[in-house]
Amino acid sequence: MSDRLSPIADDAPIVLEAKGITKQFPGVLANDQVDLVLHRGEILAMLGENGAGKSTLMSILSGLYTPDAGEIWIKGEHVTLHSPGDAIIRGVGMVYQHFQLVPVMTVAENVILGAEVVKAGGYIDIREANRRVRELSKQYGLEIDPTAVIEDLPVGLQQRVEIIKALYRQADILILDEPTAVLTPQESNELFQIMHQLTAQGVSIIFITHKLKEVLTVADRIVVLRGGKAVGTVYPAESTEASLAELMVGRKVILQVDKKRAQPGKTVLKIENLEVLDERKHKVVKGLSLDVREGEILAVAGVQGNGQREFVEALTGLRPVVGGHIFIEDEETTHSIPRKISELDVAHIPEDREKHGLVMPYSVADNLVLNRYFHEPFSHRAVLNRDAIAENGRNLVKEFDVRTPSIETHAGSLSGGNKQKVIVARELSRPVKLLVANQPTRGIDVGSIEFIHNQIVAQRDAGVAVLLVSAELDEVLSLADRVAVMFDGHIVKTLPIEEATRERVGLLMAGSEEE
Amino acid sequence: MELTAVPRKISTNWFIKNRWLVLIFIIIIGSIAYAYAVNGRVTTAVLASTLRQSTPLVLGALCGLICERSGVINIGIEGQMLMGAFLAFMANVYLGNLWVALAIGILAGALMGLLLAFMSVTLKMDQIIGGTVINILAIGLTGYFYISGLTTQGKFQPFALGPLAEIPLIGPVFFKNPPITYMAIVIVFVLHYVLFYTRWGLRTRAVGEHPSAADTVGINVYKMRYINVTIGGMLAGLAGAFLTLEGVGTFERGMTNGRGFLALAIMIFGKWTPLGAWGAAFLFGFTYAIQTQLQFMGVNLPPQFIGSLPYILTILVLAGFVGRSRPPAAEGKPYEKEGG
Numbered sequence: 001m002s003d004r005l006s007p008i009a010d011d012a013p014i015v016l017e018a019k020g021i022t023k024q025f026p027g028v029l030a031n032d033q034v035d036l037v038l039h040r041g042e043i044l045a046m047l048g049e050n051g052a053g054k055s056t057l058m059s060i061l062s063g064l065y066t067p068d069a070g071e072i073w074i075k076g077e078h079v080t081l082h083s084p085g086d087a088i089i090r091g092v093g094m095v096y097q098h099f100q101l102v103p104v105m106t107v108a109e110n111v112i113l114g115a116e117v118v119k120a121g122g123y124i125d126i127r128e129a130n131r132r133v134r135e136l137s138k139q140y141g142l143e144i145d146p147t148a149v150i151e152d153l154p155v156g157l158q159q160r161v162e163i164i165k166a167l168y169r170q171a172d173i174l175i176l177d178e179p180t181a182v183l184t185p186q187e188s189n190e191l192f193q194i195m196h197q198l199t200a201q202g203v204s205i206i207f208i209t210h211k212l213k214e215v216l217t218v219a220d221r222i223v224v225l226r227g228g229k230a231v232g233t234v235y236p237a238e239s240t241e242a243s244l245a246e247l248m249v250g251r252k253v254i255l256q257v258d259k260k261r262a263q264p265g266k267t268v269l270k271i272e273n274l275e276v277l278d279e280r281k282h283k284v285v286k287g288l289s290l291d292v293r294e295g296e297i298l299a300v301a302g303v304q305g306n307g308q309r310e311f312v313e314a315l316t317g318l319r320p321v322v323g324g325h326i327f328i329e330d331e332e333t334t335h336s337i338p339r340k341i342s343e344l345d346v347a348h349i350p351e352d353r354e355k356h357g358l359v360m361p362y363s364v365a366d367n368l369v370l371n372r373y374f375h376e377p378f379s380h381r382a383v384l385n386r387d388a389i390a391e392n393g394r395n396l397v398k399e400f401d402v403r404t405p406s407i408e409t410h411a412g413s414l415s416g417g418n419k420q421k422v423i424v425a426r427e428l429s430r431p432v433k434l435l436v437a438n439q440p441t442r443g444i445d446v447g448s449i450e451f452i453h454n455q456i457v458a459q460r461d462a463g464v465a466v467l468l469v470s471a472e473l474d475e476v477l478s479l480a481d482r483v484a485v486m487f488d489g490h491i492v493k494t495l496p497i498e499e500a501t502r503e504r505v506g507l508l509m510a511g512s513e514e515e
Numbered sequence: 516m517e518l519t520a521v522p523r524k525i526s527t528n529w530f531i532k533n534r535w536l537v538l539i540f541i542i543i544i545g546s547i548a549y550a551y552a553v554n555g556r557v558t559t560a561v562l563a564s565t566l567r568q569s570t571p572l573v574l575g576a577l578c579g580l581i582c583e584r585s586g587v588i589n590i591g592i593e594g595q596m597l598m599g600a601f602l603a604f605m606a607n608v609y610l611g612n613l614w615v616a617l618a619i620g621i622l623a624g625a626l627m628g629l630l631l632a633f634m635s636v637t638l639k640m641d642q643i644i645g646g647t648v649i650n651i652l653a654i655g656l657t658g659y660f661y662i663s664g665l666t667t668q669g670k671f672q673p674f675a676l677g678p679l680a681e682i683p684l685i686g687p688v689f690f691k692n693p694p695i696t697y698m699a700i701v702i703v704f705v706l707h708y709v710l711f712y713t714r715w716g717l718r719t720r721a722v723g724e725h726p727s728a729a730d731t732v733g734i735n736v737y738k739m740r741y742i743n744v745t746i747g748g749m750l751a752g753l754a755g756a757f758l759t760l761e762g763v764g765t766f767e768r769g770m771t772n773g774r775g776f777l778a779l780a781i782m783i784f785g786k787w788t789p790l791g792a793w794g795a796a797f798l799f800g801f802t803y804a805i806q807t808q809l810q811f812m813g814v815n816l817p818p819q820f821i822g823s824l825p826y827i828l829t830i831l832v833l834a835g836f837v838g839r840s841r842p843p844a845a846e847g848k849p850y851e852k853e854g855g
Binding site: 064096100102109110114115116165 | 724728731
């Protein structure tokens, strides 16, 4: 639907214009002289890597940050935004990546919050609020039950509530921050339909993303940000994924991982009917079974929040198992402590690198021996050998291309991609039988993603069994030898990569059972 | 694709939804009716005493819940009560006007609430430490400035609310009380209404559950917390004033005697709702009331055992024997505003 070279929207009146926006954070120039124009009824995609300055720019447009320099014009008026409230008054509504909804309240309560219509004594007529929400959902085709409690709703519907929240405040400029990050491909398509319905009624949308495919399907115009600068404005019809990626990264990028056929050997990891509880004591892993053989990558695909985190934590010994069995080679590790599992030559790249992957205030060198400091040569009779640790640090920093001022730098001050490289270096620089990688490339730059993907494939080729857990379907499809789709705490189906099409996996991720 | 919400399998009928509550209520009413038939005078006395004993507890619990609903844990209720009690007493001694003394007690609580708000909202201190500061400060100040042997001009006396006081059992229990006891009952209902049916309540709960959600729709999280914690302090001050102006009539060192901490248990027992707290406070008040009656009746139980009943009940409540309840999600976490 966006195959027109000069969209009609370009002739439509300008609703929002940013001129020369500059924002400096300590040590980073997040936005550098960024210009932006948004027309009425247009879907403008804002494309860029993590750290390119997309979120900063949007936070400026929605009043959360004030720019150091530059002007914002909304509907022909020069404005200064001091708070999100200022932006809302002028019709700018932001849908944050992390939903700003109160989980224990109803849809209607969340929608009216902060803009309540009250009667005498501050009394809220909740029936009237429900009616308003129904009215809005009908007008824009966003079906929802106003009396449902947020925490009972799937993320796709929660996102609708966020959009309705903005529309209730009469927003006609919507900013959607990475809206598809938490959706299945099908849910994303529904969102795109909703976006077109909105623009048909005169709403203008800025759509922030780093997913190239989506941009090409949904956008009327694309602005690419890199290193805080707007490096180009292009139209979908004249772009390809490769050209966009090049613009985004600033060099040619190989999007496809180059790999040979897998040569699977004997089974390394075997899991039978695993059951695990979450923090609230709800069972979130419900009878999960799978096995991984040496020399293959088994990718667990699924929308976030289907028990992946708890599953990986149980597998690596971080979370108690309440049912089922885990075997690594011939050893049962169902109730083993993390040290024991690690000592069985299991490498773990955790989902939350800042919480489980690194000790932030420790140096890079110390972080690089966290799994081995108690062995020779790093310690001798319980006393650390500083020279050996430093030597190891220098070697790994070089080998894994970690960009750090020195090996004594605190891990916490590195960029996301370099933090991840430190973890990968530590985990893979010793003999490994099983590699468990949970969301190994989330939120890091394309260059680091390439590097880490190649490392994972190299491990596989060396005969390591790899369990990859990822919510990024592209990552799953480009790395996996077999795809196990996880939904609602168990594996609904395991497909060889040849049969794992985007559509089929997407449907399975949404929980639709195949016969 | 299925995008509809999973409906909760609960009945919309209030009586069925709360069947256990209804059952307990019926049992309690039944036992009271039976006791009244057996010995009307004692039953009335015990229940009247229960209501009065529960007054400082429910006020303390309301203080705790209004603070926690807005996201600030208040373990300084004990200290806020003690300051309220002390200053109300001193005002009564030197100014000789009970109503002025009452106002000063409330004001003292408000200032202590403001201090907690300053520590937890502005300084972003650990809220447990902040509450402890208040408790220690109150014990120290009141202990240092208290002079024994002071006499007052008397205390609040009960007055009957016209014909309502003539109803058997209910009349003498509910409608023949001193003013602060009446106030507490009114405040319970007002707070319940405000918290669940008004704009202020919706915003307070939002700030306590998900402050950044409230912030992004233009609600001032800091202001909401400041005001709620200060109002909470006023309630604790009122509870303290009750002790010196209505209950005991005089001040002693450490006279709150752990009531501020019991109030927290009552707040949890009542699932962070004012009406629930009221019900829970009755139960605790009853354990106090029965102590005196059992001693009158010559029941041969060591008084230390009966005296420990409220605390045993507290342990049971806090150990989760009364069903799980969920505290406000953001309580205890200082809110760090983004941007700059």
